[in-house]
Structure formats: C-alpha cells, structure tokens
Amino acid sequence: MNKKLKREVWEKEKYLDFAHKGSLDVEHPGMKILLKIADKKNNILDLGCGDGTRLNLIDGRGKTLTGIDISNTAIKKAKKLYPKINFTSGNIERLPFGDGRFDFVYSAFVFEHLDKPEAVIREVLRVLKKGGNLLIIAPNYGSPNRASPPFKGNRLMKLIAGFINDFFRDGTLGWQKVNPIADRDIYEMDWDTTTEPYLGTLIPFLKKLKVEIIESFSCWEEEGDNPGPMQRLFRFLGERNVYPFISWGPHLVLLGEK
Numbered sequence: 001m002n003k004k005l006k007r008e009v010w011e012k013e014k015y016l017d018f019a020h021k022g023s024l025d026v027e028h029p030g031m032k033i034l035l036k037i038a039d040k041k042n043n044i045l046d047l048g049c050g051d052g053t054r055l056n057l058i059d060g061r062g063k064t065l066t067g068i069d070i071s072n073t074a075i076k077k078a079k080k081l082y083p084k085i086n087f088t089s090g091n092i093e094r095l096p097f098g099d100g101r102f103d104f105v106y107s108a109f110v111f112e113h114l115d116k117p118e119a120v121i122r123e124v125l126r127v128l129k130k131g132g133n134l135l136i137i138a139p140n141y142g143s144p145n146r147a148s149p150p151f152k153g154n155r156l157m158k159l160i161a162g163f164i165n166d167f168f169r170d171g172t173l174g175w176q177k178v179n180p181i182a183d184r185d186i187y188e189m190d191w192d193t194t195t196e197p198y199l200g201t202l203i204p205f206l207k208k209l210k211v212e213i214i215e216s217f218s219c220w221e222e223e224g225d226n227p228g229p230m231q232r233l234f235r236f237l238g239e240r241n242v243y244p245f246i247s248w249g250p251h252l253v254l255l256g257e258k
C-alpha cells in the first residue's frame with residue numbers, strides 16, 4: 001500500500017467524486033460481464049469498492065454484498081449511502097475474511113494502484129470458494145504498445161522488448177512498477193498508477209495458479225480517438241485474434257474460475 005497516495009489522494013473527496021463517475025459506466029465491456037455474473041451469485045466481494053457505487057448497482061434480494069477499500073473516507077461515505085451493504089476499510093493485500101467465503105470476487109480499475117498485485121491475487125483465491133469466479137478489470141498499461149501517465153521509460157524500447165517477451169513467457173506476472181505523479185494538489189486520470197497491469201502475463205500467471213480462464217480480452221473497442229498508424233495496425237491485428245496483438249488493447253478484462 002502506498003501510504004503517501006492514501007493520505008494525499010485516496011482520502012480526498014475530490015478523488016472519490018472522480019472515481020464515482022467512473023463507477024457509473026455500465027456500458028464498459030467489463031462491467032457488462034460483472035453485472036451478468038453477479039446476477040447469478042449470492043456472496044460477492046468488491047475489492048477497492050470506493051464509495052460502493054458498483055456494489056449498489058448489483059444489489060438484489062438474497063445477496064450478501066461486501067466491499068473493502070483502503071480509504072477510510074470512501075468507506076464512511078459508502079456506509080452512509082448504502083447502509084444495507086457490508087463495508088470495511090482495509091488493505092486488500094491481507095483480506096480480513098475467512099477461506100472460501102465468497103462465490104464471486106471482482107476488482108474494477110484497482111490493480112493499477114497496487115504495490116503487490118501477486119499477493120492480492122493469491123488472497124482473492126484464498127477467500128474464493130471452489131468453483132467461484134474472479135473478475136479483474138484494469139487499464140492494460142503493461143502492454144508493449146502502451147504506458148501509464150507516470151511511465152518514464154523509452155516507449156520504443158518497451159514496444160520491442162514487450163513484443164519479444166510475449167513469445168518467451170515464464171508464468172510470472174512481471175508487471176512493471178512506476179512512480180505515481182499525483183499529489184494532494186493535482187490529480188488527473190491514473191496519475192496515481194503504481195503498477196502497469198498486462199493481460200498477456202496475467203493469463204499464464206493465473207493458469208499457473210490452477211485458475212480456469214473463462215473469458216479474457218483487451219477491449220480494443222475502447223481505443224481512444226485518433227490513434228496513430230501503428231496503433232491502427234495493432235488494432236486491426238488484435239481484432240482478428242492475431243497473437244500477441246489480441247492482448248494489446250487499452251483495458252484488460254479477465255473472468256476466471258477457481
């Protein structure tokens with residue numbers, strides 16, 4: 001957990017208002033899967049729940065809904081807004097729940113803010129029931145053709161090295177760390193990124209942990225406006241399922257089963 005970000009960014013009302021707007025985007029491909037799976041599940045955990053907006057979207061009779069977030073401010077707000085949902089503040093690297101408690105655990109746009117994503121994934125699998133589902137949605141910043149706002153390296157070298165590494169994966173997650181640029185005075189989208197997630201390495205990492213991959217894609221349809229010629233080529237290949245470009249889209253979405 002990044003204590004400086006927690007204190008200067010994640011506890012601020014301005015940040016929570018920004019995150020709240022993003023949580024309302026039910027048209028995102030990952031959110032459509034989230035809502036579909038949640039409709040079939042009874043005991044659900046939201047990792048990095050913020051003010052509880054996403055959990056409220058899937059609220060329904062007979063469901064036990066739980067949200068956890070590092071921000072005390074967010075949890076206080078969530079409890080006030082949605083008193084029927086269970087909320088707790090805590091570090092998701094060490095979940096305060098028993099083994100096999102949930103049948104669905106999801107995380108939407110949280111993994112890019114983690115210091116130890118491997119530890120979080122192992123904790124998710126610990127609290128997930130056998131046969132339960134996990135869903136991860138995140139920016140695909142670790143893709144060879146992309147970078148987060150705080151990235152300071154050479155983009156061309158990242159592209160070349162990433163392309164080569166896609167053919168020699170060893171089953172490790174290997175997500176690159178970056179130094180966040182957000183502070184108490186200035187915040188823009190994902191300036192608080194600390195880790196660059198990548199679908200291409202997430203899949204073999206989860207398979208190594210005996211997770212069955214039900215569905216995965218990189219949301220090429222979410223590509224920004226006016227991409228360059230090379231990016232248009234990557235999208236053309238990715239949308240035709242050409243490896244490794246199929247994993248090079250702007251967001252990663254992965255649905256797995258324990």
